[in-house]
Amino acid sequence: MRRNIAIEMLNQTPVQDQQIELVERKCLGHPDSIADGIAESISRALCNTYIDQFGGVLHHNTDQGEIVAGESMPQFGGGKIIKPIFILLDGRATKEFKGEKIATDTVALKAAKDYLRSVVPELDLDRHLIMDCRLGTGSTDLRDVFNPEEGKIPRANDTSFGVSYAPFSDLEKCIREVS
Numbered sequence: 337m338r339r340n341i342a343i344e345m346l347n348q349t350p351v352q353d354q355q356i357e358l359v360e361r362k363c364l365g366h367p368d369s370i371a372d373g374i375a376e377s378i379s380r381a382l383c384n385t386y387i388d389q390f391g392g393v394l395h396h397n398t399d400q401g402e403i404v405a406g407e408s409m410p411q412f413g414g415g416k417i418i419k420p421i422f423i424l425l426d427g428r429a430t431k432e433f434k435g436e437k438i439a440t441d442t443v444a445l446k447a448a449k450d451y452l453r454s455v456v457p458e459l460d461l462d463r464h465l466i467m468d469c470r471l472g473t474g475s476t477d478l479r480d481v482f483n484p485e486e487g488k489i490p491r492a493n494d495t496s497f498g499v500s501y502a503p504f505s506d507l508e509k510c511i512r513e514v515s
Contacts, residue, residue, distance in 0.1 A: 351505045361511045364455050367403045373455060374425070374448045375399050381447035382429055382440060389438065394430035395474045398444070401425055406464065417464040423448065425467065428474040441469040 351357050362369045378398040386394040407419035425448055429440040449461055459465065504512070 357505060357507050359505075359507050359511050361515055363515050367405070370452070370455065371401045371403050373451050374423070375401055375427070377447040377451035378425065378427075378444045381443050385438065385440075385443050386430070386433075389436070390433055394433055394438075396427070396429040396440075397474070398425070398427040398429070398471075400427045417460075420464050420466050421459075423465065423467045425469040425471065427471055429471045431471070431473050440471050444469050444471055 364370070364373070375398045379396065382396050382398065383393050386392065386396075402422075402424040404422040404424075406417060406421040409416045409418055425444050429438075429444070431438050431440050445467060448467060452459060452461060452465070461467075
């Protein structure tokens with residue numbers, strides 16, 4: 337099989353030689369970071385469930401999700417939550433394999449709540465949060481890509497793609513160490 341991976345050098349002034357460098361760092365409490373953390377936690381929990389039950393990772397993608405802002409009355413040292421935050425967990429998961437049903441929604445809800453407890457312990461999940469799970473099932477052609485019984489190296493589907501850059505600039509290293 338012919339590979340179509342391309343590595344290309346940038347033809348520009350290196351960041352460390354430029355007069356200005358901007359770095360945006362969304363820390364753990366930022367909604368984007370929370371959404372990403374929840375998605376990663378759900379994926380890890382599903383992987384563990386699939387491995388425990390079937391010996392390998394089954395098809396899933398949990399990189400979708402929605403955090404809808406609540407409403408608060410902040411004040412120094414505290415405040416009140418007036419309207420709860422709404423979190424929608426969505427994406428795709430294998431919900432049945434070889435005739436055995438898999439409690440994917442239960443796994444996802446627990447993983448999301450465990451993550452939130454670890455990152456935002458001040459949040460009362462029973463009073464300040466409404467969470468719903470709407471994981472769908474993947475298309476059969478993608479589900480068939482992930483079959484732990486084949487004993488093959490796990491494959492990625494056609495939507496998996498990566499871009500990278502190295503090394504980190506001095507400012508990027510500093511920001512990562514601070515956060």
